[in-house]
Amino acid sequence: MYPSVRGRCSCSRPRIPHSPQRQANTVGLVVERRRLPSEIDCLRYYVENSTDVLFERWFPCKDLGTQLVPVIKEFFSSEQYRTGKPSKDEPLRQPPFQLNGMHVMKPFVFREWVEKHHPELAGGRPVNVFGAQFETETALYGPGETEKSRHDTDIWIWQLEGSSQVTMDGQPFSLSARDSLLIPGQSEYQWQRSEGCVALYVRQNPERKSAYF
Structure with missing residues (x-):
């Protein structure tokens, strides 16, 4: 179990059973990956004090x-809830994929991580937050410009520092610190980032999707 306190973030690996416990009077941001029609999820309860x-x-x-x-x-x-025991009348099905045995990522302090990478961002080079092995692409962008682009999937931009301007399908959007913008899939956009800009970019990239194993 990894406690996630204010300001920390992590990326949940695919095919790992997880049970986020959210306490009262707390607010957290979760970005869910879009499921394909062929994919299924599972809600599972375990016998107390066992697997x-x-x-x-x-x-x-x-x-x-x-x-x-x-x-x-x-x-x-x-x-099952009443007795605390599995029901013989409901045999468990074979999972459609092999569960992932890799270690769960330990949450890290996001602000400290951003500050550590300020020099790279100031130089105009985006920094990948979680690596390139996941379908969800998460990166920090500093000053610079993204030429006109179009993707099949949605893009979410969260302006952390400074400012930037997104022109989406001909309509301009000015972003200041703490603003966010959702760019729907198939939208044409251009992104201009001013000096001092630090922005979080999140996009699903199906080309990076790993096959079940």
């Missing part, structure tokens, strides 16, 4: 906010 599966449901996930609630309600009204 034995108590209850699980597999489903194609399009909207976590609406799809999880019915499954959670089903669990709390189930025999």
Whole structure:
């Protein structure tokens, strides 16, 4: 278990069971990866103090906010919840992919990481936050310009320091510190970043998607 406190961030690896515990009166930012129609998710409960599966449901996930609630309600009204034991009438299915055995990333202080990379950003070179092995591309950008581009997937820009201007489908958007902008897939955009700019760029890149193993 890794506690994530204010100002820390991490990237969840694919195919690793995880259970984020959010405390009352806290706010966190989660960027979910878009699922393909062929992919499915699993909500799973375990027998107390063990790794034995108590209850699980597999489903194609399009909207976590609406799809999880019915499954959670089903669990709390189930025999498994009442007895704390798996049901013989509901044999567990074979997972459609092999679970990932790599270590979970330990959360790090994002602000300290950004400050460490200020020299590279000031030189106009973007810095990859989590590496190039994930489908979700996360990078910091400093001063410079991104020429007219168009991608199939959405892009999210979060202005951390300084300012920048995005022209999207001919419409200009000025970003100051703490502003954010969503660029829908298939939109043409151009991004001009002023001196002192530090911005977080998040985009799904299906070309970097790893096959199940």
